[in-house]
Amino acid sequence: MAAHNRTSARTARTLHLQIQALELRRLGFGYREIAAHLGIGRTRAHQLVTHAMEESRAQVAEAVDAIKALEISRLDGMLRGLWPNARKGGLGAVDRVLKIMERRAKLLGLDAPVRIAATNKDGDQDADPTRYIVPVPAGMALEEWVQEYGHKALQ
Secondary structure: OHHHHHHHHHHHHHHHHHHHHHHHHHOOOOHHHHHHHHOOOHHHHHHHHHHHHHHHHHHHHHHHHHHHHHHHHHHHHHHHHHHHHHHOOOHHHHHHHHHHHHHHHHHHOOOOOOOOOOEOOOOOEOOOHHHHOOOOOOOOOHHHHHHHHHHHHOO
16 A cells, blocks of 8 residues: 555656646746756656657547547437438438538548649649649638639639
């Protein structure tokens, strides 16, 4: 029982040091400064920050997975409600079902990225395709961007 308490106390101290080290790092302190502030070695300061960051990333990833699962569950519920009417040919229901399916595919990463070959004004493949990399705004489909801005990009 005493060994468990000692381990728990050590774990609590380590966690406290991790929190302090991470906060100092967030404030812009270097590892030497963190080490001096906490009275530990530079290597230990680096280990504390690195471990705290790994744990934080893992927690964020778990939260993202949980939110994604919740969203997929909600979409599945909507799909179940619309499915009978969509099967009967209800155009509104079919439209909603397709939108739900698109959203599910995006959440699950099922859609393959679109590859477009860069060409020059003559239609030949360009030697420097990086000249044609243009970010498409979030929420805008590639086809929509091409219709709206494509003619300007060719000028």
